[in-house]
Amino acid sequence: MSEEREPVRLRDDPAEDAGLRAMLEAAQGEHADDALLERVLAGVLAGGGGGGGTSGGGGATAFSKLAASTAAAVAVAASVAWIASTGVGPATPAPPAHVVPGMGDAVAPLDAGPADTGRSDAGPVATASEEDADAGRRVLSRAPAPPPDPGPGDAALILAATRARVSDPARSLALALEHRERFPESAATEDREALVVLDLAALDRGPEARRAAESFRARWPRSAALPHIDAALARTSSP
């Protein structure tokens, strides 16, 4: 195998058209905005942090997590069977309706980053508080109406909301709220509600974010999203 000489790059080749070289050079002058990069970094650390990097699997942030959890959720279709086996896990999908009201006016959370992070593994293991257990038993004993069919709209919408979290939290919030309206109880409910909290915090709507966070904590006291929610709340300027 011959050792090829490294080619001369087009923009360094005087024989190349000057306009084409200038076009390539122009791209070199593109720099991402520092503030944007900091937001992305915060998003990665918040969503994928799970343990600050030591944990091998806790890295996923909002997106990947969400993607993973949503895909899984859709696959499972929020099955009652899953809920039963989970026992009331914190990350349990299809939560009882009574919890939702708790979220108050606020907006919802989904947790793109954080929540997802832990939730996929957290589900079954979840330790449940007595309240959770009660809530879970209620859900199970009510023999529930079959969980709403997530359908492709569910996953697509929550993924879009998650993906917009860093670049456009207002849009992310709007999508999460739309998801709440269209799919009030889906497998992605915990993610969505965590995302709402994170979006509110990102928009510096502190009081609403805190109210939503309280409701979230009450409903999912062991959620892996909570550390990230707390971190996001700490960054809001309002008390």
Next chain:
Amino acid sequence: MQAASQSSTHDFTAVFREHAPSVHRALRRLGVGGADAPDVLQEVFVVVHKKLPGFEGRSQLRTWIYGIALRVASDHRKRAYVRRERPTDALPERAGSAPELKELERRERVAMLDRALAALSPEKREVLVLFELEELTMKEVAAALECPLMTAYARLYSAREELRKAYVREGGTPS
């Protein structure tokens, strides 16, 4: 335990600060729209964050990161729900001063480049972006693409030809 965790986080932060700007730029040239770029960039570094502790250094770190970026960008392109992007960033509303005009001119050239790159197949586009714009060596390009070196060369030469043609179609002068 906590110390180790913090140390790992700090390492990741340093890696992010060093590589994120160029990865962001590469993602743009790989067809990730401006509105999606921050999210896709985050996806890339979520993976980096997750896998960095297991990175064995068999390739250069930047090659490894670019490889992740290529795969994430490819996945992004395949997603049906990707937002429709405007082909270029918004241009300054007014450009009166010399620096503003210069910046406007630069953006127009970049927009032209993006249109030309869009005419290439993903495989050729990836080689071109990594070699011509991100200045990886051809060995690094092949490693990032996980393809034989000769394949990378073949794609590069073919991509250059297509780029020249696309450039002319965009109104550039043939060399």
